Amino acid sequence: xxxxxxxxxxxxxxxxxxxxxxxxxxxxxxxxxxxxxxxxxxxxxxxxxxxxxxxxxxxxxxxxxxxxxxxxxxxxxxxxxxxxxxxxxxxxxxxxxxxxxxxxxxxxxxxxxxxxxxxxxxxxxxxxxxxxxxxxxxxxxxxxxxxxxxxxxxxxxxxxxxxxxxxxxxxxxxxxxxxxxxxxxxxxxxxxxxxxxxxxxxxxxxxxxxxxxxxxxxxxxxxxxxxxxxxxxxxxxxxxxxxxxxxxxxxxxxxxxxxxxxxxxxxxxxxxxxxxxxxxxxxxxxxxxxxxxxxxxxxxxxxxxxxxxxxxx
Amino acid sequence: xxxxxxxxxxxxxxxxxxxxxxxxxxxxxxxxxxxxxxxxxxxxxxxxxxxxxxxxxxxxxxxxxxxxxxxxxxxxxxxxxxxxxxxxxxxxxxxxxxxxxxxxxxxxxxxxxxxxxxxxxxxxxxxxxxxxxxxxxxxxxxxxxxxxxxxxxxxxxxxxxxxxxxxxxxxxxxxxxxxxxxxxxxxxxxxxxxxxxxxxxxxxxxxxxxxxxxxxxxxxxxxxxxxxxxxxxxxxxxxxxxxxxxxxxxxxxxxxxxxxxxxxxxxxxxxxxxxxxxxxxxxxxxxxxxxxxxxxxxxxxxxxxxxxxxxxx
Numbered sequence: 001x002x003x004x005x006x007x008x009x010x011x012x013x014x015x016x017x018x019x020x021x022x023x024x025x026x027x028x029x030x031x032x033x034x035x036x037x038x039x040x041x042x043x044x045x046x047x048x049x050x051x052x053x054x055x056x057x058x059x060x061x062x063x064x065x066x067x068x069x070x071x072x073x074x075x076x077x078x079x080x081x082x083x084x085x086x087x088x089x090x091x092x093x094x095x096x097x098x099x100x101x102x103x104x105x106x107x108x109x110x111x112x113x114x115x116x117x118x119x120x121x122x123x124x125x126x127x128x129x130x131x132x133x134x135x136x137x138x139x140x141x142x143x144x145x146x147x148x149x150x151x152x153x154x155x156x157x158x159x160x161x162x163x164x165x166x167x168x169x170x171x172x173x174x175x176x177x178x179x180x181x182x183x184x185x186x187x188x189x190x191x192x193x194x195x196x197x198x199x200x201x202x203x204x205x206x207x208x209x210x211x212x213x214x215x216x217x218x219x220x221x222x223x224x225x226x227x228x229x230x231x232x233x234x235x236x237x238x239x240x241x242x243x244x245x246x247x248x249x250x251x252x253x254x255x256x257x258x259x260x261x262x263x264x265x266x267x268x269x270x271x272x273x274x275x276x277x278x279x280x281x282x283x284x285x286x287x288x289x290x291x292x293x294x295x296x297x298x299x300x301x302x303x304x305x306x307x308x309x310x311x312x313x
Numbered sequence: 314x315x316x317x318x319x320x321x322x323x324x325x326x327x328x329x330x331x332x333x334x335x336x337x338x339x340x341x342x343x344x345x346x347x348x349x350x351x352x353x354x355x356x357x358x359x360x361x362x363x364x365x366x367x368x369x370x371x372x373x374x375x376x377x378x379x380x381x382x383x384x385x386x387x388x389x390x391x392x393x394x395x396x397x398x399x400x401x402x403x404x405x406x407x408x409x410x411x412x413x414x415x416x417x418x419x420x421x422x423x424x425x426x427x428x429x430x431x432x433x434x435x436x437x438x439x440x441x442x443x444x445x446x447x448x449x450x451x452x453x454x455x456x457x458x459x460x461x462x463x464x465x466x467x468x469x470x471x472x473x474x475x476x477x478x479x480x481x482x483x484x485x486x487x488x489x490x491x492x493x494x495x496x497x498x499x500x501x502x503x504x505x506x507x508x509x510x511x512x513x514x515x516x517x518x519x520x521x522x523x524x525x526x527x528x529x530x531x532x533x534x535x536x537x538x539x540x541x542x543x544x545x546x547x548x549x550x551x552x553x554x555x556x557x558x559x560x561x562x563x564x565x566x567x568x569x570x571x572x573x574x575x576x577x578x579x580x581x582x583x584x585x586x587x588x589x590x591x592x593x594x595x596x597x598x599x600x601x602x603x604x605x606x607x608x609x610x611x612x613x614x615x616x617x618x619x620x621x622x623x624x625x626x
Contacts, residue, residue: 204549223549230550236517236536237543240561248553 002034002293007047010079010086012060017087019072021054023105023286024080025138026295026308028225029252033078034296040078041253048292049080050252051108053101054312056092063089071095075108075263077252081289083312090260093267096274099281106281106307107274108263110142112251113224115270116262117200118146121247122220126151128197131187131214133207135172136163138307139224141282143200144170146270149278152198155190157183159302166305170282187214195219195242205229212238212246219244282306288313315347315606320360323392323399325373330400332385334367336418336599337393338451339608339621341538342565346391347609353391354566361605362393363565364421366414367625369405376402384408386417388425388576390565393418394602396625403573406580409587412594419594419620420587421576423455425564426537428583429575430513431459434560435533439464441510444500444527446520448485449476451620452537454595456513457483459583462591465511468503470496472615479618483595500527508532508555518542521559528557536561595619601626 012018030048032038040046053073056066066072066089074080075091095104118124130147134140135156147154148171155174156167167175176186187196195216201207206228211221212235219242239246251259273279284304287295288311295308325331343361345351353359366386369379379385379402387393388404408417431437443460447453448469460467461484468487469480477488489499500509508529514520519541524534525548532555552559564572586592597617600608601624608621 208547208549223553226549226553231546231548233544234521234547234559235544236521236539236561239559240536240539240563241566243562243567245558245560246547246552247558248549249556250553253554254556 002296004290004292007082009084012058012086014061015063015089016060017056017063017066017089017092018058018060019052019054019074019085019087019092020057021052021080021083021085021312023054023102023309023311024049024052024289025106025109026292026299026310027051027109027138028299031296031300044077045079047079047082049078049082049085050076051105052076052080052085053095053104054085057084060089066092071101071104073104073108075112075251075259081292081310088256088259090256091263093263094271096271098275098277102286102309102311103281103283106138106283106309109251110138110307111266111270112259112262113139114142114146114200115266116251117222117224117249118143118198119150119269120262120265121249122198122222124150124152124198129153129155129187129191129216131183131196131199132156132172133178133199133201133203134158135167135170135175136305137202138282139200139202140167141170141306142279144172145279146273147171149273153190155183155187155196163305184210184214191216198222200224203228205232208232209235212244215242215244217242217244221246223248224250283309285309286311315361315609317603317605320395322397325371325399327374328376328402329373330369330376330379330402330405331371331373332365332367332387332398332400332405333370334365334393334396334398334625336367336415336622336624337362337365337602338419338422339605339612339623340364340422340451341612344609344613357390358392360392360395362391362395362398363389364418365389365393365398366408366417367398370397373402379405384414384417386421388421388564388572394605394623401569401572403569404576406576407584409584411588415599415622415624416594416596419451419596419622422564423451423620424579424583425572425575426452427455427459427513428579429564430535430537430562431456431511432463432582433575433578434562435511435535437463437465437511442466442468442500442504442529444496444509444512445469446491446513447471447515448480448483448488449618450515451595452513452515453480454483454619455592457485458592459586460484462586466503468496468500468509476618497523497527504529511535513537516541518545521545522548525551525557525559528555530555530557532557534559537563596622598622599624
């Protein structure tokens, strides 16, 4: 059962700040955690919420460069769906200029996930081609825009005509309906037959073989979700003939120094794109925190586009 | 049938040099090519030989920085088991000081393979741990020494007591007999339980799952051979929980500019280690070119250690 209840106020330790939460957002990981499939890392609150926005209300020992009252957003290992949350200082980010405080809660997870995978890991470059699965999701809408801003050609998949249209509006050159179109053929068509340089995948097992076949020489498949299962046959001969790579990553269990490095790269690289209007946060629905169960249902059904935000009223 | 026969002399085109071959070496790829399983890339001689040493006898148009008479060794896409071979200039390398001309023929393939995969691709670093399969092979003997010179801890596998002893002499901290020991357990034992950071694998399918389990967080599995098959189930959940990667690569089909970049990195990075005595070429047997069939039998049986060299007499 999901409920909004009274807890003791947390206090910031050394190198932490206390944030009064204005908003959080729902992630698919929240649904898995609710079902007991994705427990928080050791020492982390079992309150849901992998991101938030709000104002700093207290600084722990040794924190500099931040001020009480400052509006921020933050990447969290948990605990964001609350009135107060303690955040390691390396995961606190300023709110990009032009983004309102509630909307800023929709940025940390997709911003850090997309930037760390496409830019820091896969080194997606101008002139390359990216295939993004689930282009209308929170991750997808951010990935399409970031890749377009980098100068990459984007091919994406989605499940409804409306979502496909959203993907194209955000910059996708090609958007295919995964119900009845072949994304491998679409990836080849969009690249003169050579395949895509990078794939950002959320399906895992069910797409593994097709993803490998959609890759170009020197291609990089980056798996960040396993909605289609966790075990599948890998065609090593094709991987080797393409000199390609399969990466699988996640954010939540990384050590603090890696999360801090990612947040710093996001502030340095992504925030300017948002402030210049090249990338915009896509929020498909907003609920008050007390209606978190309703928000989870929406995400589970996948009817939304972009992020689902939860506000503290 | 393998035979040493008369062919027309080749001539160097633009950006090529003609080398009078002193020696070549046998690679496992030669055995596959002999069986029709590994054809040369388009436009490449079907004469065997992926590497050679010798002296430059002619320079093609636009070649500078090299002189007729200069002793060299070279990475080839084929044709090295001959008296004369044409080499793209980016794949010509000086003979490291202190290495005799025949022995230099044993360096290009293993040098470029090991350096490109461990250093340029996997970024193996001091303090990390490397697992090398087939540690007594040409690739293995080079990888053990290069990793040790970098300051990495090396765990290796081999099939006989004698080969295991060779691996240890070359710097391996741990050498396990793949016939009756568990390399996953050995990899964990040698790393305080955390697993290895990089694996250089020649087996492919049969080792895929165990290799994934032997990796540390942020580990990189680099597959350069598929002696154990080409298709196997990949455990994506374990890969993701480790934020690890599976790379598969080969040298032969790369474009000239990539081969040139690798050769330049080898000359800049590996040759100084050889000249300082930290890495030495390991040659297990030498045959005259006319006994190439005998040399292939030795490689097929795997009784040798290091490289098998073929000399032109």
